[in-house]
Amino acid sequence: MELSSFFLMRHEMALLAIALILIIAEIFIPKQKKSSAVHLAIFLFGIHTALGFFPLEENSLFGGMFRTNSLIHFFKNVLNIGVFILLLQSADWIQEKIVKLNRGTEFFILLFFSLLGMYFMISAGDFLMFYVGLELSTIPVAALAAFELMKRRSSEAGIKLILSAALASGVSLFGISMLYATSGSIYFDDILVAISPNNLTILGFILFFAGMAFKISLVPFHFWTADVYEGAPISVASYLSVISKGAAVFILMILMFTVLKPLMEVWENMIYVVALATMFVGNLFALRQQNMKRFLAFSSIAQAGFILLGLITGTQLGTASVVYFVMIYIFSNLAAFGVVQAISLKTGKENIDDYNGLYRTNPRLSLIMLLALFSLAGIPPVAGFFGKFFLYTAAAREGYYLLVFLAVVNVTISLYYYLLVVRAMFLRQSENPIPFFNNKLYMRLGLGITVIGILVLGIYSPLYDYIYELSAAFNH
Amino acid sequence: MEKYIFYVLALIMIVSAIASVSSRRMLRSVVYLLFVLIGIAGIYFMADYNFLAAIQLTVYAGGIIVLIIFSVLLVHHIDMELEVAKKSKRIITALACLIGLGVFMTTIYSHPFIETTTAVTTTTADIGFALLSTEAGGFILPFEVISILLLAVMIGAIIIAKGEDVTEEPPKETPLVKQEKPVEKKKELLETEVTV
Numbered sequence: 001m002e003l004s005s006f007f008l009m010r011h012e013m014a015l016l017a018i019a020l021i022l023i024i025a026e027i028f029i030p031k032q033k034k035s036s037a038v039h040l041a042i043f044l045f046g047i048h049t050a051l052g053f054f055p056l057e058e059n060s061l062f063g064g065m066f067r068t069n070s071l072i073h074f075f076k077n078v079l080n081i082g083v084f085i086l087l088l089q090s091a092d093w094i095q096e097k098i099v100k101l102n103r104g105t106e107f108f109i110l111l112f113f114s115l116l117g118m119y120f121m122i123s124a125g126d127f128l129m130f131y132v133g134l135e136l137s138t139i140p141v142a143a144l145a146a147f148e149l150m151k152r153r154s155s156e157a158g159i160k161l162i163l164s165a166a167l168a169s170g171v172s173l174f175g176i177s178m179l180y181a182t183s184g185s186i187y188f189d190d191i192l193v194a195i196s197p198n199n200l201t202i203l204g205f206i207l208f209f210a211g212m213a214f215k216i217s218l219v220p221f222h223f224w225t226a227d228v229y230e231g232a233p234i235s236v237a238s239y240l241s242v243i244s245k246g247a248a249v250f251i252l253m254i255l256m257f258t259v260l261k262p263l264m265e266v267w268e269n270m271i272y273v274v275a276l277a278t279m280f281v282g283n284l285f286a287l288r289q290q291n292m293k294r295f296l297a298f299s300s301i302a303q304a305g306f307i308l309l310g311l312i313t314g315t316q317l318g319t320a321s322v323v324y325f326v327m328i329y330i331f332s333n334l335a336a337f338g339v340v341q342a343i344s345l346k347t348g349k350e351n352i353d354d355y356n357g358l359y360r361t362n363p364r365l366s367l368i369m370l371l372a373l374f375s376l377a378g379i380p381p382v383a384g385f386f387g388k389f390f391l392y393t394a395a396a397r398e399g400y401y402l403l404v405f406l407a408v409v410n411v412t413i414s415l416y417y418y419l420l421v422v423r424a425m426f427l428r429q430s431e432n433p434i435p436f437f438n439n440k441l442y443m444r445l446g447l448g449i450t451v452i453g454i455l456v457l458g459i460y461s462p463l464y465d466y467i468y469e470l471s472a473a474f475n476h
Numbered sequence: 477m478e479k480y481i482f483y484v485l486a487l488i489m490i491v492s493a494i495a496s497v498s499s500r501r502m503l504r505s506v507v508y509l510l511f512v513l514i515g516i517a518g519i520y521f522m523a524d525y526n527f528l529a530a531i532q533l534t535v536y537a538g539g540i541i542v543l544i545i546f547s548v549l550l551v552h553h554i555d556m557e558l559e560v561a562k563k564s565k566r567i568i569t570a571l572a573c574l575i576g577l578g579v580f581m582t583t584i585y586s587h588p589f590i591e592t593t594t595a596v597t598t599t600t601a602d603i604g605f606a607l608l609s610t611e612a613g614g615f616i617l618p619f620e621v622i623s624i625l626l627l628a629v630m631i632g633a634i635i636i637a638k639g640e641d642v643t644e645e646p647p648k649e650t651p652l653v654k655q656e657k658p659v660e661k662k663k664e665l666l667e668t669e670v671t672v
Contacts, residue, residue, distance in 0.1 A: 063612025
């Protein structure tokens, strides 16, 4: 093995280096200047994000355990941008609340380790690397969810996340062991040759899917979502709903479209049912939420249901639509969570009723929220519409007309509750609305990038063509 | 002969596993779990996986169980007992378990597994080479990533362990476990008051 081939892993190497630099910096930065670690982390990660755009050749390492191609490389860049926005949005929170507790740097270290796990997970060429990556991406987040230890709810969120994640990954591991038992290999390439739809393989696949469905919070496995999002710090909830979910969707899609493709007759029906259940449960429960974090939790469950529309197809169009939708979803959801974060940091208010009359006092924030919610709902001028539209196209081309129709019904339901928030901000009046405040530079940047993303991604059509071209890698 | 040993080991494992999840005292559960892990080591020995069996004994039975016992002993209310669930709940849980067991058993037993005939014993040297090999079938990448995982977990554990006390009001819901001690303490308090 040549030393130069390590260059294929430069995303991973760079991120690991950043995490190690931060660990060393944590030791040497004196206690009064701990907040400078925030600048250091954002600066380093910004460079890492920018360098990530340099092209990378397609190859595999370590006998096929690690593989990369242009779609995987592209998706790592999407994750990088998402995490970068998230860091910008959470910088103020860390500087004001967390540095005092003397654990500001650890937030970044754990977050970067978790992202590193996702890199390895989506680059995995066999089930062992996949599983190790899954664990590395989940366990640090549980520590992050319990980050505000002085709050009982935060500790509760951490415990709930780690226990249910342990159960889910146990179930998924059992499924993987069955796939190994029937195919005799853990390498994806070998399994693809040996797999056949017999009972044990199908049972293994169902268990494996259940574990992944937990990560994506699809419906029978969604119970942890609302509680964890509500209790965890907003940045962590945002990370779980956007980055974590996006990476899990991506790897599940790759596996289903390549390795598990021979089982397509089975998973088509499964996903059909799960998609409907996820959309309906997510949307109907979101209707009655009062807390913004719980509201966004159920909204994110419903969005996962829409993503399944692309997953059910098993085609190149499906792959491209899912990646495109996940990318837009990252921007829209980060914008919504960013506004909630900004308001919660300044006032501590998190309920929908507290947002009454927000437009009069904070017009810019409420406009960003408006854009984010329109994009999540899928209203034409903004990017979210195009994301959903391509998903519908992909599913309709394979003949799932009823499913698409029911998805459109769900969009109508979701429109109602998204507009509830819009009504609170723009039409309702309040005796003591949230007073006017100015955000700091990082938060402004973080929100600004999301707004640009929401407005530009939908209109800039070469992007979709580009993703479509890349998607050919996984659809032969 | 091998068959009988297998059945004895399996019986020990199943009985202790059931005892482990149904016991109401934490410490006893842990000890039952120890028997399950030793049973697994026995199965590994039977399958000629000597290295794996040794690891199973030293790491799991030796290390992890001791760790669990330590953390159980560090929990404040060690002598608490879990509440007995309602009868209806117990029946539903038992039914769900039995159905699940049935599905799994029938699927696994109906699968036509291919019997392997080669009986090559894997030596520790082979395992060592495989762990550090970068070629196909080598495990150096997961080996290194697991070390990163351990580092991350350690940092996470330190973060949680060095946290300050919970300042908010205690939860309103009744806790999952039944507390027996406080009642006795109250009695003692009453008595001391009387004597004063």
